[in-house]
Amino acid sequence: MTRAPRNRTITLTDNERENYRRKLLKIDNPLSLEQILNKVINADISEVVDLLPSRFVDLLFIDPPYNLTKTFNNSSFKQTSVTEYMGWMQSWLEKLIRLLKPSASIYICGDWRSSSAIHLLCEKYFIVRNRITFEREKGRGAKKDWKNNCEDIWFCTVSNDFTFNADAVKLKRKVIAPYRENSIPKDWVEEESGKYRLTYPSNIWTDISIPFWSMQENTPHPTQKPEKLLAKIILASSNEADVVFDPFAGVGTAGVVAKKLKRNFVIVEVDEEYCLYAEKRLDMAEKNHTIQGYYDCVFWERNTLRDIKSNDTRSKKSRFLQPMLVGAQRNGRRYE
Ligand SMILES: C[S@@+](CC[C@H](N)C(=O)[O-])C[C@H]1O[C@@H](n2cnc3c(N)ncnc32)[C@H](O)[C@@H]1O
Secondary structure, eight states, rough: OOOTTTTOOOOOOOHHHHHHHHOOOOOSSOOOHHTTTEEEESSSSHHGGGGGOOOOOEEEEEEEOOOOOOOETTTEOOOOOOOOHHHHHHHHHHHGGGEEEEEEEEEEEOOOOHHHHHHHHHHHSSSEEEEEEEOOSSOOOSSSOHHHHHEEEEEESSSOOOOOGGGGGGGGEOOSOOEEEETTTTOOEEEEEEEEEEOOOOOOOOOOOOOTTTTOOOOSSTTTTOHHHHHHHHHHHHOOOOOEEESSSSTTTTHHHHTTOOOEEEESSHHHHHHHHEEEEHHHTTOOOBTEEEEEEEEEEOOOOOHHHHHIIIIIOOTTTHHHHHHHHHEEEEEO
């Protein structure tokens, strides 16, 4: 079948499947951190969690099957009661605690059906710090219900000693009503492409695009998380060289973004096909460190690609961006 010219969905050839399959880690006895670092483990997390080392995780990102009936390639998850979903989560979550450093942060994703179970479990095991809600703008409206347009991410820590780099996750937005004091712009700057303000992020994220066919990160996975979303979490809650762990890795978004941002990763996924896509994406990240929507060390609002490009090629006048641009060029960051 011929693809639409703008379709950039990642595919796998038979040759790639064979090569990437050889890279996957299968484990049946306890392994050290060196043996698992920056590897894709093809396994059921419940079967291998006891074989992983203690206290190696700086950032735990969990994106489990939500409490929905959903097919993931060769397996499927069946919607159940909140209580049963909670029991299922508890069966693996309490075993993951041993893997965490005392300074670790934990992020757990869910939709409205799973959120209450996640909250109660998080409260049992961790210090609950916040609930992020992100706008998940995809799909048609529902005729007999409100369209489900958001998801939650619960943010927790093991202790009160934890990393939070707020300056690394600033948002660049257009100023709608620019205010001046004594004719001088108040907290905003004018660039050739418009007037902008840099703000600290809140717990409502409306700047996230769900991967779709014309995005270069897109794969056939039905619930792949956007790289931009992972970039916010990883930049805020880890430092370079830290270890990011994802026990329900899908096509490896957490590992890919960790690699792009110079962190280490360990990821586990039960489905071999998804592991192969993760390997391919990790391979692609060797050469391409760009993250859609994150340029010049700031997160841009959705659909601002034209502004970003014109900013890059024409203006470079921005007072607050100039030092960041220099840093980005030094790091070899390129624009797409
Ligand atoms: C919501 S998806 C994760 C998507 C991922 N965040 C990404 O961006 O690609 C959940 C994943 O968990 C995997 N999974 C389900 N049960 C699992 C288990 N017991 N151990 C490991 N992976 C599992 C599914 O195959 C699915 O790919």
